[in-house]
Amino acid sequence: SAALTVVVHGRGGHAATPHLAVDPVVTAAAVIGRLQTVVAREAAPAEQLTLTVGTVHAGTAVNIIPDTAELGIGLRALTDDTLDRALAAVDRIVRAECAASACPRDPDLTVLSRSPALHGDPAATNAVRAAHTALYGPARVTVWPPSLAAEDFALYGDAGRDLHGETGIPLVYWMLGTTSPREWAATNGTNIPPNHSPHFAPAIRTALPAAITALTAAALDRLSGRQDTA
Template sequence: MNQPEPPDPVLAPAGTALRPALTLYLDVHRNPEPSGEERRTAGLFAARLAALGLDVTRGVGGHGVVGVLRNGEGPRVYLRAELDALPLEERTGLPYAAGNGAMHACGHDLHLAAATGAADLLARAAERWRGTLVVLGQPAEETLTGARAMLEDGLYERFGRPDVVLAQHAAPLPSGMVAHGTRHAPMTAASTALDVVLHGRGGHAGTPHLAVDPVVTAAAVITRLQTVVSRESSPADQLTLTVGTVRAGTAVNVVPDTAELGIGLRALTDASLDRALAAVERIVRAECAASACPREPGITTVSRTPALWGDPSATRAVRAAHTGLYGSARVADWPPSLASEDFPLYGGAGAALHGEKDVPLVYWMVGTASPRQWAASAGRLPPNHSPLFAPDPRTALPAAINALVVAALSALAGPETAGRAAPGPKSSRVWRRPPPEPGARTTPGPC
């Protein structure tokens, strides 16, 4: 492992800069909170930003946190990180593993810690840049509702229109490696989540002919929904449909009144997603009619998010900064993914929420695996959302902090050239293992 000293002191997240970020990471990882319940996590994040001198506002769009660092005239750059964990039992065996039935299996703890580390280094190096840094701790990303809630709570009106919004996401890549999307395809998919209620007529299991069994209807719906992908979409749609939850009944001798399904759809384009949604609704209603259900089904859209396209110009600038930081061998292309994000709503896709049509977004993947983890896994690390997902904070956190710092510096103005991008440094504390082989398997990072 070769870790040369960075020539630029801005990129040396050690000692007092790294230790509190690592402390935050370990605390948040050990005490995860699911979407909408991130009160303690928000408090920790807010307290750390306040300690760094940022002007902190809590309770934005729920448990959302906004920290503002003003440093003269210049661009306004937002850094976004997420507060929430998944309702998943951790099985990593780490000494700081969570034990409360929730888990940071998507790296949001790493994102939060890196954001505070980046804010720390940028505050220490205020002579290097001019402008305003806005650091977000967003709630409820896993349910794809938190960005909307913060924007509906007046995020841009209260804290200013961003010149760019930056975000990174943990991915099963080597630490010290980043991956950017291309201009030819979205980085993450459009997606939607539906709650479906099928109405039957309850009764005794011994007299099913006097009832209408919604469980049988649910089984027919689930089976038929598989044809939406296999028979109603082309491979170019890259569509997925998942029935993730099924709830019905209280006892084996009772035919229940209702059955509930949680359905998730993902596609690379909104048009493909709309076609799939129409097919789902048609199938649900037709199966209910075939079962003689006494009421029309309830179909509720729980969340929807568009595909994520990065701004080409801003992405080129950040990619150049990352190439200067890591070298071209450690800056890769990220293929289009059917993972999804609510991050697109901070840009033009959310114009109806915030009134701004042209907010540039830049989003990249950041590696989480130590050299030992990568070598042992042969490129097949436990993916995001796995109960075995286990970033190595000793190597991943410094690299993630540095990636965020140089991205921010690429967008913030230099002290003598307000409004122009500051050049990125040329090296950092990253390990220099060769990048993954072309055939190595990686798994999408976000939700």
């Protein structure tokens, strides 16, 4: 995943004389619309990629055309190659729209953070899944499909060797359900607010004990010596 900011530079002015200004809000709106084609037209249908314009900031009053408009953009992909191409597309589109709007200066694009794709170790993952299945039963443990949920956990493994100096660290990552059995039964598992929703409310009394025992079971399995035969 990657997070970046884009600052579009216009020329401020009064709303009564827009012809004397270069409106960065209009340019930013064009950028937002055009960015939607990165996923729809520049990524293969089977290639998982998302692009989200999560923040838009511009202006201080309704009668003032501002000097700048700022966008916060998030990109998520399953491979570094896909992410590289998406970042290049964002750069190209932003610069082209600013040129088309006759912006007085080039836009500023700043990558704030970037995390590598996380790939769990197959043997360790199978062993931990078996430990969780033994603890909770097969009905409560399933295989999670590839996800674009971003996580810097990959840096604990080989991707972070420049940080910690180690290689060959097996990684295991799992998802935890936080919906209570009562809510799940009442909704049949549909329309449940996801994380980051303002209505997201984990069932702490059931989720927290499950999280603690899942982590404990995984740690005991890894520390028991069975990892050599997993």
